[in-house]
Amino acid sequence: MPEADGAAERLFERFHRWLRERHLPITRQRDMVARAVFAGGELLSVDGVERRLRERGHNVGTATVYRSLDMLVESGLVRRHDFGEGFKRFEPLLSPGQNGHLICSRCGRVTEFSTERFERALPMIADEQGFQHHAHRVEIRGLCRACRDADAATVGRFRATPSS
Amino acid sequence: MPEADGAAERLFERFHRWLRERHLPITRQRDMVARAVFAGGELLSVDGVERRLRERGHNVGTATVYRSLDMLVESGLVRRHDFGEGFKRFEPLLSPGQNGHLICSRCGRVTEFSTERFERALPMIADEQGFQHHAHRVEIRGLCRACRDADAATVGRFRATPSS
């Protein structure tokens, strides 16, 4: 996946530029947290970031992970999500326009989708209610294919053949 | 607002029916929490529920408030929301189809809107990604009119008149 690696590298460079512009030091820890999140794959929690860092043999204090993630969010390169799980997840903005999230109610898996087709209507709705639109998010909850299949298998045991 | 009162009363009766159906006792505390939430006005947090109860001279333990709210959510008469504030809010389902939320990024005020016009598209999007649609939520963040006006007033001080 050379495409994604390129996007991650680009984000990484933008992060360095952002830090330099503000005369903020570029530290080993900030770099490692940034790389962990930019690597993508799934939307990481703080715990997930720490796990990924540990896997790579790196050690960063929890407080520092939180503080680095704050900077990444503030720089606009990472988005913070709250899916009501009791903790937050962090998404590298590798590509824009992914404001939609499909969340499996059973296993918690999160898949993204584009909200392009709503992008025209939402600012209008906001305006109708006296709000000035800044951002939006569309959340769909349901069952992912895997969990649906698992359910079907279970139900099958009870209504296997009509003749039984 | 006799309309809303009627809706609250209807929810209250449905809650009693729901409890009776399950042979669960109807207690003073459950009634008071239900009434506090059904009264509407704003989406209450647990803290808000306790404040409203205190105002009415009632006293219910925090744990009981949590447990009663759990039942109300389970009964389908109340919805639990997480707007990433660090706590949950509870919405009485006085009228259906209010799956949209406008959230002011400055003051946190939440206003609801109907997502009717998206109701057709969302199950299709879910299907495209292999998900079975159950529910959805559309969240718009921006500035409410009051905060926008406050901002305008502040900025005004610095660019008051071009001639100055």
Next chain:
DNA sequence: TTAGGTGCAAACGGTTTGCAATCGA
């Protein structure tokens, strides 16, 4: 009578903060 509810206080878990030691520019 008794299954279930209540309320206190302690436990929990994610996140934030105070502070002395350390580091980047």
Next chain:
DNA sequence: TCGATTGCAAACCGTTTGCACCTAA
């Protein structure tokens, strides 16, 4: 050098849980 960062541990805060006592049916 010097202001900013780091990491530890303690504090925070919303929420959950254990348990002795109480209450609706």
